[in-house]
Each structure stands twice: as structure tokens, then as C-alpha cells.
Amino acid sequence: MATEGKSNLSFILNKVHDVTFQDKPVPELKSDREVLVAVNYTGICGSDVHYYDHGAIGHFVVKDPMVLGHESAGTIVSAGSAVTTLKVGDRVALEPGYPCRHCEPCLSGHYNLCPEMAFAATPPYDGTLTGFWKAPSDFCYKLPDNVSLQEGALIEPLAVAVHITKQAEIKPGQTVVVMGAGPVGLLCAAVAKAYGASKVVSVDIVQSKLDFAKEFGSTHTYMSQRVSAEENAANIKKQCDLPDGADAVIDASGAEPSIQASIHLVRRGGFYVQGGMGKPDINFPIMTLCINEITAKGSFRYGSGDYKLAIELVASGKVNVKKLISQTVPFKKAEEAFKKVKEGQVIKILIAGPNEKVE
Structure with missing residues (x-):
């Protein structure tokens, strides 16, 4: 299997300023329309830092240990039998929020307003600072050949x-x-x-x-x-x-x-x-x-077509997200990276996945 010998190490927020690393079980596909993605790079968002520093954003309160991160790109390592748009080896940008698909906002094309949205690194849902991430295939967007995985991690804030x-x-x-x-x-x-x-x-x-x-x-x-x-x-x-x-x-x-x-x-x-x-x-x-x-x-997060347009803006060279990347650090230096963002030392910092080598 593609996951054999690989780590599913995760960066977990227990409470304010209390983080740990834990090797969690690799997620199992439960739907024939899901994919398993090896996370290559994850950016740090201001919301991640806010949870790290305050333990809450509005009524979203960290009550149980939670994996941080939601700005990620990775590589498909397995796919359900009904997945036709992606294959093993494809590089993808991950859209980290999954709506119910059945409510009025979802059906009217405003799924970002879904009251049942399950969004990564928003309590009670774990985030993407982990080795492997399971996702609906239609919320993974294939990156063009001229868009790197590092750029792919910035598709989320661009969206x-x-x-x-x-x-x-x-x-x-x-x-x-x-x-x-x-x-x-x-x-x-x-x-x-x-x-x-x-x-x-x-x-x-x-x-x-x-x-x-x-x-x-x-x-x-x-x-x-x-x-x-x-x-x-x-x-x-x-x-x-x-x-x-x-x-x-x-x-x-x-x-x-x-x-x-x-x-x-x-x-x-x-x-x-x-x-x-x-x-x-x-x-x-x-x-x-x-x-x-x-x-x-x-304006709240992103909706229909926003990810695709964000990828097109990068692929066409109209928006150069590479310029925003101040530094890329190994997974084990995730907390140091959070502190740098909090202190305003960087514009955007990327954390390499636990199975990714950083030179």
C-alpha cells in the first residue's frame, strides 16, 4: 500500500499554547467517491494562530484536542471506485470544508453558508496538518503541471x-x-x-x-x-x-x-x-x-467556482503566490512556525508534511 512505512503524524492543539505531535491512524475511505491524499504542504492561516493563541474564534471553541491547519496541497494515494476525475499520483489543492449538499444554501450554489459545514481545523473538526487526509473527490482540485505543490497550498487563501x-x-x-x-x-x-x-x-x-x-x-x-x-x-x-x-x-x-x-x-x-x-x-x-x-x-470563505478560478489565476501567471512564501519548514518545526506568524516575522510560511523532505 502507498501508506506503508509512511507517517500520519499530526500537529494537535490541546489547549491554548499547548500543542503536541501524535501519530494517528491513517483514515480509511468509507465512500466510493472519496480520495486519500498525502499532505505535502500546509500554510498557516490567521485563524490557526488565533486558535493557538486564544482557543476560540467567536462561538467556535476548542473543547477537545484538535489537529490544526486547513491551507493544504497534496498527492492522491488512493481513490474510491466511483472517482473518475482524479487518479493516484495527481497533485491537488484541498478545499477543506464539506457541506451537507442538501440544504437551501447548498442547492442554491452558496454551499459556504451551509449550516452543517464541516470545516477543517474549526471545532470540532480536525485539520490538515497531518500525514494523510481523506476528502470527497470533488473538493480536491487537480493542479496544472506549471503549478507547484507549494503554490497549491496557497490556493485556499487565494480562493x-x-x-x-x-x-x-x-x-x-x-x-x-x-x-x-x-x-x-x-x-x-x-x-x-x-x-x-x-x-x-x-x-x-x-x-x-x-x-x-x-x-x-x-x-x-x-x-x-x-x-x-x-x-x-x-x-x-x-x-x-x-x-x-x-x-x-x-x-x-x-x-x-x-x-x-x-x-x-x-x-x-x-x-x-x-x-x-x-x-x-x-x-x-x-x-x-x-x-x-x-x-x-x-464575505465568508469561498463558494462555487472560487477554487477553480484561483487555480486559473495562478496557472496563467496573473497572481504570483510564490512571492508570498517567506519560508518552508519541516513538520517538526510547526510550533516554531506558528510563533513566527504570530510575531509577524513572515508573510506566509509553509509547513512540509511529515513525509516530505525539506532541503
Whole structure:
């Protein structure tokens, strides 16, 4: 068997700042439409770090030991008899959430809103920082020959950005401002550019992030100031030549001051999309939203077609996710990697699977 002599070592969060490695049984296929994937690389998401640091995100609370990780790519090692789209040896990006397929959101094409979604590394479900991962075959996406497994691990955050940017309904020639230049914010800016936005502005409070944003594809950057939301919005309009505001503003930060400034920055009749998550409740400039008839939307994970589009953006060279990878570390250094992400030492760090060699 392909799994003989291989490790299914898993990186497990027991409680806040308490992680262990455990060799778990290799998952068994229980459906003829499932595949078993050897995980090659996994990226660290902000949500993973939040669970590591706080043990909860909103009402999702770690009550029992949980395997971390959900940004992964791997190689098919076995497939059920009804699987026709994939074969052993295929390299795939893993979509880590599995809906019920029967509820109204699922049937209407919005499966990301499924109330029964089983999402990796979201309590009570284990994640993908493990040796082998079992998945429905239609939630594994074959990577083109010119897309590496390392790039494949970044398809998940890119799909998040694709979904956010779709919500903004960006059209060629429009102007877009992205608040926050972390991985998702950077990817939103890159996707907006790929969609044909003529001006893409990245806003952050860290100059090094803005410097990288300019290299990554943003046409303009702005260092947010410690002034009122209205003043920040006015300064962005002036510095970036947006006299009427932006056609679309995306908040990828979740920070209250950023959200407030965003609403004042959207042009009359424009779009605002909330992608970043922060405090459950904030003060919100509702009057500005109303009098400018701004269309405001939330964005949650990704939905139909987002993974395929993300892969196409990478394969075509329109979004260069390689630039985001700061470092790749062996599986046994997973906790060190988490600490680096928490401290802001890297943009995106990949953890090699327990059976993957790192040079």
C-alpha cells in the first residue's frame, strides 16, 4: 500500500499554547467517491494562530484536542471506485470544508453558508496538518503541471480573496481600495488587479507591508494615520487621486477604525465588502452608508467556482503566490512556525508534511 512505512503524524492543539505531535491512524475511505491524499504542504492561516493563541474564534471553541491547519496541497494515494476525475499520483489543492449538499444554501450554489459545514481545523473538526487526509473527490482540485505543490497550498487563501473580490463586483477600469496588507489583503489587491481594476490602493499601518504590496501589484499605498475615520478617508482620496471615492472598498483587516474609514471612502453608489473579522460588534457609520446608497456585503470563505478560478489565476501567471512564501519548514518545526506568524516575522510560511523532505 502507498501508506506503508509512511507517517500520519499530526500537529494537535490541546489547549491554548499547548500543542503536541501524535501519530494517528491513517483514515480509511468509507465512500466510493472519496480520495486519500498525502499532505505535502500546509500554510498557516490567521485563524490557526488565533486558535493557538486564544482557543476560540467567536462561538467556535476548542473543547477537545484538535489537529490544526486547513491551507493544504497534496498527492492522491488512493481513490474510491466511483472517482473518475482524479487518479493516484495527481497533485491537488484541498478545499477543506464539506457541506451537507442538501440544504437551501447548498442547492442554491452558496454551499459556504451551509449550516452543517464541516470545516477543517474549526471545532470540532480536525485539520490538515497531518500525514494523510481523506476528502470527497470533488473538493480536491487537480493542479496544472506549471503549478507547484507549494503554490497549491496557497490556493485556499487565494480562493478567499477571489470570493471577497467577487462580492465587490469589480469591473475593468474601476478603482479599488483594500484595507489591510496581510496575506488575504494582498491577495485581494492582486485579484482586483487581475479583474482589470485600473487603480488598486493598499492601506496598512506597517510600512514594510505596504512596500511589499507595491511589489506585489498594488498601484498605490497609504500609511493609515492616527486621525479620525473621516480624515483618513479624505487623506487617502487626496493622496491616491480618488476625488469621488473608490468604486469598491474591501476591508481585510477587521479593525474598527479601518472599517469606519472604509465607509467614508466608498463613492456614492459604490460597494463595500467586509472580509476581515475582528470584534463581534463595532460602531458603524450607518448615516454615510445610507445617504451614499453604498452596497455593503459580508464575505465568508469561498463558494462555487472560487477554487477553480484561483487555480486559473495562478496557472496563467496573473497572481504570483510564490512571492508570498517567506519560508518552508519541516513538520517538526510547526510550533516554531506558528510563533513566527504570530510575531509577524513572515508573510506566509509553509509547513512540509511529515513525509516530505525539506532541503
